[in-house]
Amino acid sequence: MVDLNHSGLTEYSFERLDERAAMEWMQTHWSKSFVFSTVYAALVFGGQHYMKPRPRMKLRRPLILWSLSLAVFSIIGAIRTGSYMLQVLSVGGFRRSVCDQSFYNGPVTKFWAYAFVLSKAPELGDTAFVVLRKQKLLFLHWYHHITVLLYSWYSYKDMVAGGGWFMTMNYGVHALMYSYYAARAAGLPVPRPLAVLITSAQIGQMATGLTVSGLVYRWMQHGDCPSRLHNIFWAALMYLSYLLLFSNFFYQTYLRRRGDAKTTKVE
Template sequence: MNDTETPLSEYGFESRFDERSAIEWMQANWTKAFVFCGLYAMLVFGGQHFMKERQKLNLRRPLVLWSLSLAVFSIVGAVRTGWYMLHVLSSSGFKTSICDQGFYYGPVSKFWAYAFVLSKAPELGDTAFIVLRKQRLIFLHWYHHITVLLYSWYSYKDTVAGGGWFMTMNFSVHALMYSYYAARAAGLRVPRPLAVLITSAQIGQMAMGVAVSALVYRWMQTGDCHSYLDNIVWAALMYLSYLVLFSQFFYQTYLKRGAPPPKAAKVD
């Protein structure tokens, strides 16, 4: 190690994280995501039926704690993964930032990559608050939760190219979104333009997801990006569907005449 390198001991638990065991576990168990999705579907449809004739619950304090905990997790994740991505971009360029698999093995990013994919299971709990509080549950919300969980677990096991961009963007948008919802749940007045900003960021994330998928496919042909055709197809279809749905949500919520007061989409 030369004088310019940072001692791994400074990273503590992140550097000690055994990413190889995590990847092996995911390779053997990624299909368990379907079990979570099945239970989640029961919550979505069975829960709404259960609450149909019952009084809605307030749950304001638990919602504040839930949203705040996910906001803190996302902020830290965005900072840690963002730092890695900025380092790769500045030192090796854009192409390497997409194709390099180092995101899954870096002394800091390796822990947050695994924490990211695992977090997609508990994040399904967002919907429980919507169901129990008898709020409007849109298709985009539960469709997004299911597909992100499945794709994240499916992709992590193969450490495919593009993961660094996908995860860092998601962490960053979540940092904004969950902070916004924690503030709203706490009864704070949040400027309306912030909701527009969050949905715009979500749309930008989806557009970038489509672009990254296309670039991975292009550079995979020359052997520069490690991925698989089926993974790229699923990623492109998933992000394209999100792009359409989020754009439609943006129009219906912020642009259409007679639309209700702006509210960020709690789906990403």
Template sequence: MNDSEYLLSEYSFERSFDERSAIDWMQNNWTNAFVFCGLYAVMVFGGQHFMRERQKLNLRRPLVLWSLCLAVFSIVGAIRTGWYMLYVLSSSGFRRSICDQGFYYAPVTKFWAYAFVLSKAPELGDTLFIVLRKQRLIFLHWYHHITVLLYSWYSYKDTVAGGGWFMTMNFSVHALMYSYYAARAAGLRVPRPLAMLITSAQISQMVMGVTVSALVYRWMHHGDCHSYLDNIVWASLMYLSYLVLFSQFFYQTYLRAPPQDRQAGLAPPKTAKLD
């Protein structure tokens, strides 16, 4: 067994996962994502109204556990999908890594592709901690949650090209981000440059998202890059809007912020401040 075969060897739960049933379920039920988003909007804005005249809750321990669980999930997902993407890149090249639909069906990644899209629903719970702790809730936070959930479920049902890059990048960034959140919630002092690094990684993810979407559009007409024009349009608009919003956040938080805020070091997008 060579190194690549060892790194790509699958676990029994990955090998036995029925991706065809998962894809069929998503094709029939992906619109439920709108229901989750509607309930989420009620939680966000109704919850803020409910908490307006009430004392904020101390949820530090539950927040540590929540962030730690998501961090572990993201780390494992990043490792499993990352090894597969590296294998495809090294064996078949960059174009194949974007256009190949094998990410949705390969024994190593088929489970993690489905776990990724499903995880976007429970991740909405991030906002509940902000609402109950009466912290500043920025537009980027709830906009990002809603659009990622909708696009992930919408795209998985069609197993479109580019999904391997989108999911692997998101797993990797979330591995850093939720680890950071867990450390901050636990009261650990994390160096400010690390927060800047995470936001920079998020911005790089958006640049790559736009690039992948453009390449899928270019190669789709050659017949070996499966996607649809409407999917590419939505992906491009989503990643472009993220790029603008995350860049604006970086500038306002780390470059334009008052000296005291710069010294304190605000957390990266999605939670604003954790303490």
């Protein structure tokens, strides 16, 4: 295990988490993620039915505050976990960054790892804005929310290898994504290439997650990359499905429509 207690990373008072209590709570209550997911699905599709004969809600200010709060949370999380991961990479190398479990109980990331998994429950609230504003609800949207919640709570309790990469990447992508949403909700001019960049980052995140899952499986055979076979299976399946869905979204949104527009113009 990499010792980063003297790495120069300052642990702030709010980051002083009792990781044992946090781990025990998750080991006892992780299955409640299924309850949250079931209630979420019922509210989403029930809400769509409720809103069908009713006018869409604007919700501009609540959406700005919601997106901005998640953007700030994700930016700070990305900085804190990213700094820690860089330290692991510089001290122990790439393999250690994948296999080391110190991310779950390190002086900085123990708080941000727990905050990450807990945040997947309130993040379900994203969909309320889609439903109440009567926007198109993509399968990718609600499938992603449910599966991330289930897998995050399921994996945290076992401190599986690869978690540092999974969580840090997610913080980074969400920092960009929610900042973009906040700017759009506030009516600020946002260049289209930024949206392309965010989707590209999401695709890169899924490809990296799939690669890390494969490396965990490979290195687990040598006994220094703690995980479980069924966890690796679900992680790989999840990231593969995300990779396919986000790639299809990229094609349908940025490539196919552009091609259709060109064809229409010619005709």
